[in-house]
Amino acid sequence: MAITEANVRHIAKLANLALADAEVTRMTGELGVIVGYIEQLQAVDTAGVEPIAQVTGLVNVVRADVPRDMLPRGRVLGNAPKADEVAFLVPKAVDRS
Amino acid sequence: MSSAVSIAAAVNAGTSARVAVEAALAAAKADTLNAVIRVLDQRALAAADAVDRRVKAGEHLPLAGVPVAVKDNLCVDGVAATCCSRILTGFTAPYTATAVARLEAAGAVMVAGTNMDEFAMGSSNENSAYGPVRNPHDPTRIPGGSSGGSAAAVAAGIAPLALGSDTGGSIRQPAALCGCVGLKPTYGMVSRYGLIAFGSSLDQIGPLARDVRDAALCLDAMAGGDDHDSTAATRTHVPLAPQLTGDARAALKGLRVGYVAAHVDGLQPAVATRLEAAKSALTAAGATLVPVTMPHERFAIAVYYIIATGEASSNLSRFDGVRFGHRAKDPQTLGDLYARSRAEGFGTEVKRRIMLGTYVLSSGYYDAYYKKAQQVRRKICDDYAAVFAQCDVLLGPTSPTTAFTAGEKTADPLTMYLSDIFTIATNLAGVPAISIPFGTDAKGLPIGLQLQAAQWGEPVLLRAAAGLEALAKTG
Numbered sequence: 001m002a003i004t005e006a007n008v009r010h011i012a013k014l015a016n017l018a019l020a021d022a023e024v025t026r027m028t029g030e031l032g033v034i035v036g037y038i039e040q041l042q043a044v045d046t047a048g049v050e051p052i053a054q055v056t057g058l059v060n061v062v063r064a065d066v067p068r069d070m071l072p073r074g075r076v077l078g079n080a081p082k083a084d085e086v087a088f089l090v091p092k093a094v095d096r097s
Numbered sequence: 098m099s100s101a102v103s104i105a106a107a108v109n110a111g112t113s114a115r116v117a118v119e120a121a122l123a124a125a126k127a128d129t130l131n132a133v134i135r136v137l138d139q140r141a142l143a144a145a146d147a148v149d150r151r152v153k154a155g156e157h158l159p160l161a162g163v164p165v166a167v168k169d170n171l172c173v174d175g176v177a178a179t180c181c182s183r184i185l186t187g188f189t190a191p192y193t194a195t196a197v198a199r200l201e202a203a204g205a206v207m208v209a210g211t212n213m214d215e216f217a218m219g220s221s222n223e224n225s226a227y228g229p230v231r232n233p234h235d236p237t238r239i240p241g242g243s244s245g246g247s248a249a250a251v252a253a254g255i256a257p258l259a260l261g262s263d264t265g266g267s268i269r270q271p272a273a274l275c276g277c278v279g280l281k282p283t284y285g286m287v288s289r290y291g292l293i294a295f296g297s298s299l300d301q302i303g304p305l306a307r308d309v310r311d312a313a314l315c316l317d318a319m320a321g322g323d324d325h326d327s328t329a330a331t332r333t334h335v336p337l338a339p340q341l342t343g344d345a346r347a348a349l350k351g352l353r354v355g356y357v358a359a360h361v362d363g364l365q366p367a368v369a370t371r372l373e374a375a376k377s378a379l380t381a382a383g384a385t386l387v388p389v390t391m392p393h394e395r396f397a398i399a400v401y402y403i404i405a406t407g408e409a410s411s412n413l414s415r416f417d418g419v420r421f422g423h424r425a426k427d428p429q430t431l432g433d434l435y436a437r438s439r440a441e442g443f444g445t446e447v448k449r450r451i452m453l454g455t456y457v458l459s460s461g462y463y464d465a466y467y468k469k470a471q472q473v474r475r476k477i478c479d480d481y482a483a484v485f486a487q488c489d490v491l492l493g494p495t496s497p498t499t500a501f502t503a504g505e506k507t508a509d510p511l512t513m514y515l516s517d518i519f520t521i522a523t524n525l526a527g528v529p530a531i532s533i534p535f536g537t538d539a540k541g542l543p544i545g546l547q548l549q550a551a552q553w554g555e556p557v558l559l560r561a562a563a564g565l566e567a568l569a570k571t572g
Contacts, residue, residue: 008452015410015455016417017448018436027452033511034453038399041469044476051471053298055478055527056285056552061327069325075191081424088419093431 003032098124098254101163101311102338105204109152114145114162118206121164124255125209130231130240132249134169135210137176144206151204158204159338160318165200166209166250166259170217171302172291173197173207180293181225182215184442185422194291195326196260196302196319203318208256212246215444216413217267217295219243220516223507224446231503233275234542238500241271244305248275251305252543258315259305264296265401266495266520268303269532273495273545276534278566279305280312280559283552284527285330287316288323294412296405297328299524309345309533309563313337316555337559345563350383352561355488357391360519365498367538372494375535375546378568379492387488393476397522398514400477403457403470404525410454416442449510474525481526485551490561492548494519495532499542519547529555531562535569 008028012019019027077083082090099107104117118141125133141164148162167173170180172190179185197207214224222230222245230245232238233253240249244261248271251259261268263281272279280303287302294300304315317338322331356376361369376386418424418438425441428434443451457466484491497518506513523530529552532545548565550558 003456007456011452011456011459014459015451016414016432016435016439017443017451018433018440019448020440023448027449030449030510031453031456034402034514035456037511038403038457038466038470041396041399041403041473042465044393044396044469044473046469046472046476049472049475051468052475052478053471055298055474055525056283056330058285058328058330063324063327071191076420079188079191079421081187081418081422090419090431091428091434 003028003035098257100307101160101257101314104163104257105159105161108148108162109157114148114206115142117162118142118145118164118208121208121256128255130233130236130249130253131228132212132230132246132253133209133255134212134227134246135177137207137209140176141206141208144201148204148206159314160200161204163205163258164208164256165205166211166247166256167197167207168244168247168261169210169213170262170293171197171260176210178293180216181213181227182442182444182447183226183423184416188421192291195288195323197291199319209250211250211259214243214245216447217243217262217264218446218450220270220513221506222246223503224444226444229503232500235500238502241274241500243267245271247305248272248277248279251277251307257307258311260302261305262292262300262302263524264299264405265524266517268305269495269520269530269547270517272305272532274500274543276543277305277307278309278312279532280316281523281530282316282555283529285328287319288326288329290323290325296408297412298408299405309559309566310338310341313341313559337555340556341559341563345567346382348560349379349564352384352490353387353488354379354384355387355389355484355491357493358388360493363497364494368494368498368544371536371544372546375492375565375568382564382568389484389487391480391484393473393480394522396473397477397525398518400470400473400525401521402453402514403466404474406450406454407458407467410451410458413451477522478526481528489557490548490550492546495545495547499538499544523549528552529558531558533562533565533569535565
């Protein structure tokens with residue numbers, strides 16, 4: 001599968017990365033080489049092989065749904081680039097004007 | 098710098114924890130390798146005094162007063178944690194990772210934060226916002242990665258123990274290249290609460306140490322279930338360090354040691370020579386060599402760069418400039434804030450892997466890449482199961498070469514990825530593995546050999562490793 005600049009721009013949008021034009025060009029070449037390498041998997045016969053996501057045999061781990069060990073709000077908000085006493089602050093997401 | 102075992106023995110016998118801790122802090126400040134990015138001065142001295150009080154009150158602490166260096170992707174309450182990334186600039190951990198908390202409960206003292214490849218993505222420690230780390234054996238060479246700072250800190254004698262994380266070899270490869278012991282435990286043996294995630298089906302925390310016994314002591318303190326991490330196994334951990342006393346070579350008698358003949362293809366000759374020397378020495382010590390095959394191992398890197406990047410693209414979506422770390426100036430919209438904060442905050446390799454991971458998970462490509470990789474991953478797991486039906490441990494090289502020179506592979510990402518050829522399958526199968534120093538090349542650069550075992554096979558793995566370590570000392 002050849003990787004094009006259009007592919008790269010689309011993926012960058014999905015990944016929330018504002019890439020500069022030069023980065024798009026470089027990434028197109030680099031991802032093309034890497035994707036070319038991983039294409040070798042197509043040669044492996046995996047008919048009837050169940051995909052594996054967890055290798056130690058764990059199944060759903062459940063616990064009682066009770067609150068515990070909450071971090072102090074001030075310490076959490078203290079790491080934010082912009083916050084007030086109760087919330088993280090970001091630019092307006094919906095413009096109703 | 099003495100071993101962790103001897104420091105703990107001295108502190109439990111009444112020597113102040115300050116002796117070893119102050120020496121480690123001084124060494125961390127004098128670091129010329131860029132292994133240390135943060136010295137935990139006041140916190141460490143206060144912790145040393147607390148250890149002294151506990152010992153005086155009659156407690157026996159398995160890691161009393163042992164200085165430990167911590168990779169920068171582990172949270173320590175009140176201390177910065179950045180994954181050596183610009184995107185975590187200004188982040189202070191609001192809680193302590195379970196692995197670190199358990200070491201502290203056992204008397205260990207965190208003395209320094211160590212350099213790493215950004216978000217643990219790299220094999221040379223050249224992808225760090227803090228700059229590259231130098232190899233203690235030759236400063237023109239790389240220390241390996243991604244736990245390069247931790248490996249260099251142990252090899253340079255800054256601390257007897259350091260914590261690393263291993264997603265595809267990030268503990269073992271730098272251990273091999275720096276000449277120390279690096280242990281990746283079975284997936285789920287150590288809680289990852291407080292470890293900043295990279296590839297969640299692969300990541301595991303483990304020690305870098307001067308010898309096998311110190312590594313075992315460190316793992317003993319960390320292992321076990323954790324209410325904060327549902328992937329941490331709840332099985333009972335039987336302490337490993339006490340099993341490593343006496344003549345280490347005795348454990349090799351009757352041990353079935355597997356090896357893959359094809360592993361010598363493409364090895365640097367000095368590495369191949371040392372591997373053959375290890376095989377001869379093991380045979381002489383009474384072990385039985387068992388030739389085995391791993392038919393799907395050669396696909397491990399391709400599988401890894403689909404699964405690890407897919408998981409990383411998901412895990413790293415939390416870094417968006419809202420709750421912590423870097424935010425772009427004057428964002429116009431929320432989307433603009435996300436996209437520019439991330440583009441400015443992440444380095445080149447991290448962006449490359451997020452892009453690859455997003456691509457393999459994207460609509461229309463998922464089946465061809467991600468699902469296919471999960472199927473081949475199962476075949477690799479099956480290869481391991483077949484191998485460990487025939488032998489107790491699997492011996493091989495940790496890295497195909499000794500430490501390469503700085504800049505040698507940075508221009509070509511794929512060549513860099515291929516330097517992890519022997520360590521990646523381990524993580525895909527969740528099995529434990531350890532790298533043991535086994536001599537040097539003609540330039541005096543360390544060579545590491547890797548032993549692997551079946552899941553939860555740490556007892557036999559570490560006994561075999563201690564035996565191999567003893568053989569290394571005698572030639």
